[in-house]
Amino acid sequence: MSSALRALFRTLKTAGQRVAKPLQRGDGPNKFDLSSVDTATTTYEGDDGWAKRPPATLECPRCGSDILQHNARDSIDCPRCVAEFEYEEFTDLELLHLTCPICGSRMLHGQRHPEQFDIPEWATCNACRYHWEFKHSYVGDR
Numbered sequence: 001m002s003s004a005l006r007a008l009f010r011t012l013k014t015a016g017q018r019v020a021k022p023l024q025r026g027d028g029p030n031k032f033d034l035s036s037v038d039t040a041t042t043t044y045e046g047d048d049g050w051a052k053r054p055p056a057t058l059e060c061p062r063c064g065s066d067i068l069q070h071n072a073r074d075s076i077d078c079p080r081c082v083a084e085f086e087y088e089e090f091t092d093l094e095l096l097h098l099t100c101p102i103c104g105s106r107m108l109h110g111q112r113h114p115e116q117f118d119i120p121e122w123a124t125c126n127a128c129r130y131h132w133e134f135k136h137s138y139v140g141d142r
């Protein structure tokens with residue numbers, strides 16, 4: 001694994017922990033401790049890119065039921081009522097949670113650029129450590 005990749009994984013892990021903790025004032029995005037090496041031996045499993053997004057559970061805007069969208073390119077059909085949406089309409093619906101494709105746990109998800117994107121940009125599974133990332137280019141804009 002290249003050192004750039006290792007640095008990325010460290011950043012991902014640190015970012016996940018930051019979100020899981022209560023917000024701390026003054027804890028800016030540039031204060032990652034890049035000297036930490038504790039992830040070097042961590043088993044890491046993950047994917048990136050929207051096409052590999054974990055299954056999402058959305059809320060039906062008509063009847064409030066959970067709609068499972070297995071794949072980012074699947075249409076979004078409510079199992080209880082007639083509501084039906086194209087995958088492009090994902091951002092119009094309320095995202096309840098993502099499901100870990102490895103172990104089936106609910107994942108923690110969040111955004112890195114809420115002002116630019118209307119979609120989750122990362123999701124992490126606390127049960128099996130699977131991590132999904134929308135894309136990697138954010139690493140360069142710090």
Ligand SMILES: [Zn+2]
Pocket residue numbers: 060061062063064065078079080081082083
């Ligand atoms: Zn419905």
Ligand SMILES: [Zn+2]
Pocket residue numbers: 100101102103104105125126127128129130
């Ligand atoms: Zn998992």
